[in-house]
Amino acid sequence: MMNIIERLKKIMPKHVQPITTNRDEYFAVVEKISREASQKTVELNRQNRLKYLIGRSGISPLHQDCRFENYQAYTADQRAALHQAIAFAKNFGSGFGGFVFSGSCGTGKNHLAAAIGHCLINKGKSVLCITVADLMMRFRSTYEKHAEWSEEGLLRELCNVDLLVLDEIGIQHRNSDNTQILINQLVDRRTSHKKPIGMLTNLTGEQISGVLGERVLDRMMMDNGIWVNFNWESYRSKVKCHA
Numbered sequence: 001m002m003n004i005i006e007r008l009k010k011i012m013p014k015h016v017q018p019i020t021t022n023r024d025e026y027f028a029v030v031e032k033i034s035r036e037a038s039q040k041t042v043e044l045n046r047q048n049r050l051k052y053l054i055g056r057s058g059i060s061p062l063h064q065d066c067r068f069e070n071y072q073a074y075t076a077d078q079r080a081a082l083h084q085a086i087a088f089a090k091n092f093g094s095g096f097g098g099f100v101f102s103g104s105c106g107t108g109k110n111h112l113a114a115a116i117g118h119c120l121i122n123k124g125k126s127v128l129c130i131t132v133a134d135l136m137m138r139f140r141s142t143y144e145k146h147a148e149w150s151e152e153g154l155l156r157e158l159c160n161v162d163l164l165v166l167d168e169i170g171i172q173h174r175n176s177d178n179t180q181i182l183i184n185q186l187v188d189r190r191t192s193h194k195k196p197i198g199m200l201t202n203l204t205g206e207q208i209s210g211v212l213g214e215r216v217l218d219r220m221m222m223d224n225g226i227w228v229n230f231n232w233e234s235y236r237s238k239v240k241c242h243a
C-alpha cells in the first residue's frame with residue numbers, strides 16, 4: 001500500500017495530493033466511491049428499464065424542457081400551483097402522499113408534472129408519466145402471443161417506479177371498465193407499498209369519483225396527498241417551437 005503511494009507520488013504532479021496515506025482510510029474511501037458508483041448504475045438502470053418497458057424514458061419528448069424555472073406564474077393561483085409542485089419534489093421520499101393536478105386544458109399540469117419528474121430523475125429516482133390510453137395499450141399487449149411481459153410482471157414494474165404519473169385521467173377509454181379496474185389496482189398497490197402516484201386530469205373531484213370510484217380519490221389523499229386546481233387560461237397559444 002505504502003509502496004503504491006510512494007510510487008504514485010513520484011509520477012503525480014506536485015499539486016495532486018493522495019486522499020489519504022492511512023491504509024484503513026484508503027480502503028474506506030475506495031469502498032465509498034465504488035458504492036456510490038454502483039448505486040448510480042442501479043439508478044440509471046431503473047430509468048433505462050422504463051425505456052425497455054414502455055418504449056421511452058419516463059417523460060414524453062414534448063415535455064422534455066419543462067422545468068420549474070420556465071413555468072411562468074403570473075397570478076396568485078399559478079404561483080400557488082408552482083410552489084406546491086416544488087414542495088412535492090423537495091419533500092419527495094418523506095412520505096407517500098401523491099398529487100392530483102386538475103383543471104382546464106393547456107394550464108401546465110403536464111409542465112409541472114414533468115418538472116417534478118426531471119427534478120426527481122436528477123436525484124436518481126425513477127419516474128414514469130404515461131397517459132391512461134398508452135397504459136391500457138401496453139397492458140393489452142401483454143396478451144399478445146409472444147408478449148415479453150406478463151400482466152402481473154408489468155403491474156409489478158409499474159409499482160416499482162418511484163413516481164408514477166397517470167395522465168389524461170377521464171378521457172373516454174375504449175373499455176372503461178378495464179381502465180377503472182387497472183387504475184384501482186395501481187393506486188391500491190402503490191399506496192399499500194407506500195409509493196406515491198400523480199394524476200393529471202381535466203375532471204373535477206366529483207367527476208373523478210364518478211369515473212374511478214371513491215376508493216381511488218380517498219387513497220390519493222392519503223399521507224397529505226395534494227389536490228391542485230389549474231383553472232386559468234390555456235398557455236398553448238404562447239408556446240413557440242425553438243427547434
Ligand SMILES: Nc1ncnc2c1ncn2[C@@H]1O[C@H](COP(=O)(O)OP(=O)(O)OP(=O)(O)O)[C@@H](O)[C@H]1O
Pocket residue numbers: 066070071072073103104105106107108109110111112200201202230235236239
Ligand atoms: N405557465 C406556463 N409557463 C410556461 N409554459 C407553460 C405554462 N403553462 C403551460 N405551458 C406550456 O404549454 C404547453 C401546454 O401545457 P401542458 O401540456 O402542461 O398543459 P395541460 O395542463 O397538461 O393541458 P391538457 O389538460 O390539455 O393536457 C406545454 O408546452 C407547456 O410547457
Ligand SMILES: [Mg+2]
Pocket residue numbers: 109110167168200
Ligand atoms: Mg396534459
